[in-house]
Amino acid sequence: DAMVIQNPRYQVTQFGKPVTLSCSQTLNHNVMYWYQQKSSQAPKLLFHYYDKDFNNEADTPDNFQSRRPNTSFCFLDIRSPGLGDAAMYLCATSKNPGGADEQFFGPGTRLTVL
Amino acid sequence: GQNIDQPTEMTATEGAIVQINCTYQTSGFNGLFWYQQHAGEAPTFLSYNVLDGLEEKGRFSSFLSRSKGYSYLLLKELQMKDSASYLCAVMDSNYQLIWGAGTKLIIKP
Numbered sequence: 001d002a003m004v005i006q007n008p009r010y011q012v013t014q015f016g017k018p019v020t021l022s023c024s025q026t027l028n029h030n031v032m033y034w035y036q037q038k039s040s041q042a043p044k045l046l047f048h049y050y051d052k053d054f055n056n057e058a059d060t061p062d063n064f065q066s067r068r069p070n071t072s073f074c075f076l077d078i079r080s081p082g083l084g085d086a087a088m089y090l091c092a093t094s095k096n097p098g099g100a101d102e103q104f105f106g107p108g109t110r111l112t113v114l
Numbered sequence: 115g116q117n118i119d120q121p122t123e124m125t126a127t128e129g130a131i132v133q134i135n136c137t138y139q140t141s142g143f144n145g146l147f148w149y150q151q152h153a154g155e156a157p158t159f160l161s162y163n164v165l166d167g168l169e170e171k172g173r174f175s176s177f178l179s180r181s182k183g184y185s186y187l188l189l190k191e192l193q194m195k196d197s198a199s200y201l202c203a204v205m206d207s208n209y210q211l212i213w214g215a216g217t218k219l220i221i222k223p
Contacts, residue, residue: 040122040215040216040218041215042118042214042215043157043201043213044213097209100145100162100164102159104159105157105158107155107156108156
């Protein structure tokens with residue numbers, strides 16, 4: 001089945017220790033997104049890629065960076081995680097950036113910062 | 115600014131009908147999505163409305179009024195597995211999705 005895969009599902013890191021979350025997709029979609037979602041809050045868009053075109057949301061902290069080496073893979077790097085970065089990180093894809101194309105989500109990575 | 119409002123929490127009884135409302139103020143409008151999110155899991159797509167009116171899909175229906183900036187999700191014949199959060203999201207003029215915080219729906223036997 002075509003899908004969005006995220007690894008790991010649960011990630012524990014120490015305060016200030018860099019961490020990388022990964023996402024892969026077999027849907028061959030052009031657009032990939034990274035969201036941060038805290039408990040009972042709306043998903044917050046951090047980045048999105050339309051093909052290799054990188055789009056950084058204006059209020060995404062510099063502590064967060066992203067890479068998309070090819071169509072299938074996308075990575076989220078958190079350079080110096082703080083306690084406030086503990087959250088669920090969701091990767092999503094869509095065929096095209098606008099219109100009626102729904103976003104398909106991976107299962108998420110729950111990040112704990114000690 | 116851009117804003118999506120939906121109730122924080124609702125409770126309903128198994129077998130009943132529930133309506134979850136969503137109001138929005140956004141920079142432009144390119145459609146409204148409803149997603150279901152079970153606790154600790156990723157959102158899954160339920161519906162998309164871009165024209166006024168009702169879209170029915172099995173037990174779930176979604177309604178849109180663009181002039182009122184209003185939508186609702188109607189769930190019929192509620193089942194225990196419908197206990198989840200329901201997120202309303204609007205695509206703005208830049209084709210960015212603006213998300214609501216979600217409505218937590220609790221189903222009681």
